[in-house]
Amino acid sequence: MMKSNEDVDTISLARFLEALYGSGLRATDPRLVEFSARLGNLTEDMVDRITFKNLVEPNIAIISRAFRRKFIIPDFTAFASRLDDIYNQCVNVTDGNVASYIPELAKADPNCWGYAMCTIDGQRHSLGNCTIPFTMQSCSKPLTYAIALEHLGADGVHQYVGQEPSGRIFNALALDIDNKPHNPMVNAGAILICSLLQNLVHFEMSFEQKLAYIMQHVQKAAGGEFLGYNDDVFLSEKCTGFRNYALAYLMKEQKCFPEMADVEEVLSLYFSTCCIESHCESMSVMAATLANGGICPITDEKVFSSATVRDVLSLMHSCGMYDYSGQFAFKVGLPAKSGVSGSLMLVIPNVMGLALWSPPIDRHGNSCRCLKFCELLLQEYNFHPYEHMGHATIKKRDPRMYSHHLQESTVLHLLFYAAAGDIGALRRHYLAGFDMSLGDYDGRTALHLAAAEGHLDCVKFLVEHCRVPCDPSDRWGHSPLDEAKGFQHPEVEQYLSTHLKNG
Ligand code: GLN
Numbered sequence: 182m183m184k185s186n187e188d189v190d191t192i193s194l195a196r197f198l199e200a201l202y203g204s205g206l207r208a209t210d211p212r213l214v215e216f217s218a219r220l221g222n223l224t225e226d227m228v229d230r231i232t233f234k235n236l237v238e239p240n241i242a243i244i245s246r247a248f249r250r251k252f253i254i255p256d257f258t259a260f261a262s263r264l265d266d267i268y269n270q271c272v273n274v275t276d277g278n279v280a281s282y283i284p285e286l287a288k289a290d291p292n293c294w295g296y297a298m299c300t301i302d303g304q305r306h307s308l309g310n311c312t313i314p315f316t317m318q319s320c321s322k323p324l325t326y327a328i329a330l331e332h333l334g335a336d337g338v339h340q341y342v343g344q345e346p347s348g349r350i351f352n353a354l355a356l357d358i359d360n361k362p363h364n365p366m367v368n369a370g371a372i373l374i375c376s377l378l379q380n381l382v383h384f385e386m387s388f389e390q391k392l393a394y395i396m397q398h399v400q401k402a403a404g405g406e407f408l409g410y411n412d413d414v415f416l417s418e419k420c421t422g423f424r425n426y427a428l429a430y431l432m433k434e435q436k437c438f439p440e441m442a443d444v445e446e447v448l449s450l451y452f453s454t455c456c457i458e459s460h461c462e463s464m465s466v467m468a469a470t471l472a473n474g475g476i477c478p479i480t481d482e483k484v485f486s487s488a489t490v491r492d493v494l495s496l497m498h499s500c501g502m503y504d505y506s507g508q509f510a511f512k513v514g515l516p517a518k519s520g521v522s523g524s525l526m527l528v529i530p531n532v533m534g535l536a537l538w539s540p541p542i543d544r545h546g547n548s549c550r551c552l553k554f555c556e557l558l559l560q561e562y563n564f565h566p567y568e569h570m571g572h573a574t575i576k577k578r579d580p581r582m583y584s585h586h587l588q589e590s591t592v593l594h595l596l597f598y599a600a601a602g603d604i605g606a607l608r609r610h611y612l613a614g615f616d617m618s619l620g621d622y623d624g625r626t627a628l629h630l631a632a633a634e635g636h637l638d639c640v641k642f643l644v645e646h647c648r649v650p651c652d653p654s655d656r657w658g659h660s661p662l663d664e665a666k667g668f669q670h671p672e673v674e675q676y677l678s679t680h681l682k683n684g
Contacts, residue, residue, distance in 0.1 A: 190229060190230065191227040191228060191229055191230075192227070192228055192230075192233050193226055193227055194220070194223065194225075194226050194227075194228055195226050197233075198220075200248070201244065201247055201248075203257065203258050204247035204248070204250075204252060204257055204304065205247075205252060205254065205257035205261070205300065205302075205303075205304025205305055205306060206243065206247055206303065206304065206305075207305050208220075210243075210303060210305075210479055211404070211405070211479055211480050212240060212243045212303065212479065212481075213240050213243065213244075214240075215239035215240055216236060216237060216239060216240040216244065219235065219236050219239075220236060223236070246302070251302075252300065252302040252304055253300050253301055253302050253304070253531075253532055253533070253581055254300055254302075254304055254532075254533070254580045254581065255581075256580065257300075257304050257306070259580075260580040261298075261306040263561065263578075264296070264298065264306070264308075264558070265308050267554055267557045267558055267561070268294075268296050268308050268309060268554065270553075270557060271294070271539075271550045271553045271554050271557070272294065272550075274549050274550045274553045275541075276541065276543065276549040277541030277542050277543050277548065277549035277550075278291075278541055278542065279291050279523070279540045279541055279542070280521040280522065280523075280540070280542055280546075282421075282422075282424075282521070283414070283417040283418055283421050283422060284417055284421065285411075285413050285414045285416075285417035285418075286316075286414065286417070286521065286522060289315075289522065289523065289540040290540065291539075291540050291541045293309075293310045293313060293523075293538065293539060293540055294309045294310060294538070294539045294550055295307065295308065295309035295310035295311035295312075295313065295460075295461045295537070295538050295539075296308060296309060296311065296461055296535065296536065296537045296538070296554065297311045297460075297461035297462045297464070297465035297535070297536050298465050298469075298533055298534065298535045298536075299465040299466045299468070299469035299478060299479070299533060299534050300469065300472075300478065300532065300533035301469060301472055301473040301478050301531060301532060301533060302478060303469075303478040303479040304533075305462075305465070307461055307462055307465070309461075310461070310538065311460060311461035311462050311536075311538075312407070312460050312461070312462055313460055313538075314407070314409050314411075314458040314459065314460050315458065315459070315460065315522040315523065315524055315538055315540075316411050316414045316455060316456050316457065316458055316520075316522050317454075317455065317456075317457045317458065317459055317464070317520055317522070317524065318455045318520030318521045318522045318524070319351065319366070319368075319371070319455070319518060319519060319520040319521065319546075320459075320464065320518050320519065320520040320524050320525075320526050321371075321399070321454040321455060321457055321520075322365060322366050322370075322371045322374075322454075322518060323365075323366070323471070323493045323496075323497055323501070323518050323526070324395075324398070324399050324402060324467065325365075325371060325374050325375065325378060325395065325454050326338070326365040326366075326371070326374050326492075326493055326496070327402075327485050327489050327490070327493045328378060328382070328395060328398050329365075329374050329377050329378055329382065330485075330488075330489040330492055330493070331485060331486065331489050332378075332381070332382045333377060333381060333382070335488070335492055337377075337381075338365075338374070338377065341361060341362075341373055341376075341377060341437065341438075341439075342361055342362050342363075342364065342365055342370045342373050342374065343357045343359070343361050343362065343363050343364055343370075344364055344495075344496060344499075345357060345363050345364060345500075346363065346364065346499050346500045346504075346506050346507065347363035347364065347367050347500070347504070348504055349363075349367075349504055350503060350504055350545070350546070351367050351368055351503045351504075351521075351545075351546050352367070352368045352369075352424045352425065352428065353367070353369075354424070354427055354428060354431060355369075356369065356431065356432070356435060356437070360435045360437065361373075361437060362432065362437065363500070364496055364499075364500040365496060366496055366497065366500040366501050366518065367500065367503070368424075368425055368428055369428045369431075369432060371451060371454075372425065372428060372429050372432065372447060372448065372451045373432060373437055373438065375447050375448075375450040375451040375454065376437075376438040376439060376442040376447040377439065378391065378395065378450065379391065379442065379443075379446060379447055379450050380438075380439045380441050380442050381439055388446060388449065388450070391450065392450065392453050392454075395454060395457075396408055396410070396457060398484070399457060399459075399467065401477065401480075401482060401484045402466070402467040402470040402471075402477060402484045402485070403459065403463040403464070403466045403467045403470075403477075404463075404466040404470075404477045404478070404479040404480045404482075405480060406462060406463035406466055407458075407459060407460055407462065407463040408457060408458065408459055408463060409457070409458035409459070410453075410456060410457055410458060411456045411458050412456070414455070414456045415452055415453060415455075415456040418452040418455060418456065419448075419449065419452050422448075422452065425448060425451065425452070426448065429444050429447060429448050429451075430444065455520075459536075460536075460538070461524075461536040461537065461538050462536075463536075464524065464526055464536035464538075465534050465535060465536040466478070466479060466534070467526065467534065467536075468526045468527060468528050468533075468534020468535060468536055469533055469534035470484050470485070470534070471485075471490055471493060471494060471516075471526075471528045471530075471534060472528045472529055472530050472531065472532060472533055472534045473531075474487040474490050474531075475487055475489060475490040493516075494516040494528060494530060495516075497516035497517055497518050497528065498510060498514075498515070498516040498517075501516060501517045501518040501519070502517055502518075502519055502545070502547055503519070503545045503546050503547065504545055505543075505545040505547055505552075509547075509552075509555075512555075512556055512559065513527075513555045513556065513558075513559050513565065514559070514564075514565040514566050514567060514568075515527055515528060515529055515530075515555075515559075515564060515565070515566070516528045516530070517555065519542075519546065519547045519548060519551065521542060521546050522538075522540065523538055523539050523540035523541065523542055523548040523551070524536065524537065524538045524548065524551070525537045525538070525547070525548055525551035525552075525555070527555055529564050532564070532581065537550070537551040537554050537555075538551070539551055560577075561577060561578060562577055562578050562579070562580060563577040563578065563579050576614070591610075591615055591619070592619045592620065592621050593621065594606075594610070595607070595610060595615065595617065595619065595627045596621060596625060596626075596627055596630050598610070598627070599627035599628070599629075599630040599631040599634075599636070599639055599643070600630040600631070600633070600634050601634075602631070602634060602636035602638070602639055604636075604638050604639050604642055607627065607639060607642060607643070608642065611642075611646065611647050617643060617647040617649050618647070618649040618650055618653070620653065620655070623655055623656045623657075624653065624654060624655040624656045625655045626649065626653050626655075626661075627639075627643055627649070628640065628643045628644070628649055628651070628653070628661045629653070629655055629659070629660075629661050629664050630664075631643060631661075631673075632661035632662070632664040632665040632668075632670065632673050632677065633661075633664035633665070633667070633668050633670075634668070634670075635665070635668065635670035635672070635673055636673075637670075637672050637673050637676060640661070640673050640676060640677065641676065644677075644680055651677060651680055651681055652681060661677055662674065662677045662678060662681065665677055
């Protein structure tokens with residue numbers, strides 16, 4: 182940590198930057214624009230206090246948060262390196278095949294593998310092929326759905342499309358019991374969403390304007406970062422995506438679309454949204470915007486309302502992984518969306534967004550490596566919404582807090598209960614799997630406190646049930662037996678000395 186006391190006249194920029202970027206902030210972060218520009222003008226490593234003050238002043242809010250460790254993942258470097266390990270473990274996954282239903286996608290390199298993350302505080306990290314563009318394919322579906330929700334509201338949208346998992350492959354020729362598409366995350370539903378965007382949102386716009394409008398919205402969600410468009414894939418989809426034509430005409434026959442919808446135009450818009458390009462870096466920001474209730478973490482712009490985001494995440498959770506959605510919800514429990522180009526957008530609400538990309542996909546249409554990454558991530562971290570931190574039998578990590586903070590607060594509770602003689606609370610902590618022998622900063626343990634206060638039942642419980650060591654020393658060299666003697670609790674003294682004698 183940098184010091185800025187009177188004794189320090191100069192500061193090393195290299196060391197300062199190492200600490201700043203170690204927090205997960207990037208030099209390109211829009212919240213550091215002035216800082217980064219001023220930094221570019223400095224040539225020396227050691228700068229004086231005035232220069233340093235001038236450098237950080239315009240962006241002091243974000244810089245000071247970084248140094249006070251106020252971001253959602255305080256120890257970002259350690260977390261990022263664990264995720265890199267997971268990434269590396271997934272290199273061994275060689276299952277799946279590159280999508281071949283259209284010629285252009287079949288050209289993808291199966292070895293490409295990248296991931297990027299962006300937290301709700303804009304902490305960034307990535308590894309592998311994270312700036313190679315891919316077409317978003319079905320990963321565009323949550324975003325087009327979000328734009329439709331913003332304009333038409335949930336009721337407006339859902340009179341046309343359901344909220345139920347289809348239980349079928351993504352492009353199944355099937356509608357729900359009301360003859361509506363099942364949900365906006367499968368092809369039929371997304372084509373329907375395009376018909377709403379085409380006909381009920383800014384009807385005055387031309388096709389090109391409408392696509393540009395959608396892309397602008399998506400790019401805002403990506404914090405203004407990379408977004409492209411792949412015309413070759415578009416032509417390929419348009420010439421060979423016959424299943425989507427079949428779906429669209431089935432829906433036309435069933436009167437699913439708004440009256441004035443033109444099927445060919447709707448399909449063109451749908452194919453176009455599939456052909457929007459992004460890469461892991463920019464897609465991770467989109468996912469982070471969704472994790473952050475619709476506010477882009479790096480620009481602070483409100484891109485979607487929180488109600489929109491809630492609806493989008495709900496359907497990503499139940500329908501985002503095609504007919505693997507139920508299993509994914511079971512194993513991972515987080516909202517996600519995959520696309521046939523091998524991308525996967527994973528949202529950890531109120532924490533961060535992740536974008537993963539590896540072209541080989543399984544029979545459901547989900548990327549094999551990306552799935553493995555999600556599973557490994559959830560095996561290690563307690564991101565599953567139904568995972569209980571306190572009572573879990575297998576302890577998982579929580580990168581949102583320092584483990585020593587967590588431990589400190591637990592120890593304080595334990596000591597308090599022991600001192601108060603609350604044996605019920607001690608029992609509950611023990612059953613929940615807490616280490617009952619932990620000591621505080623001064624080396625005081627629950628047994629010290631229970632002995633000092635003369636709570637024989639607590640002492641017995643700690644010794645016999647929890648099997649804590651009987652003679653730990655605190656920083657003054659006092660053992661629980663010393664406490665019992667000093668505070669004149671003969672029963673406890675007797676019990677502890679007998680127990681110590683008997684080993
Ligand atoms: N363009 C693809 C299609 O319409 C998108 C589907 C997907 O990514 N699962 O078939």
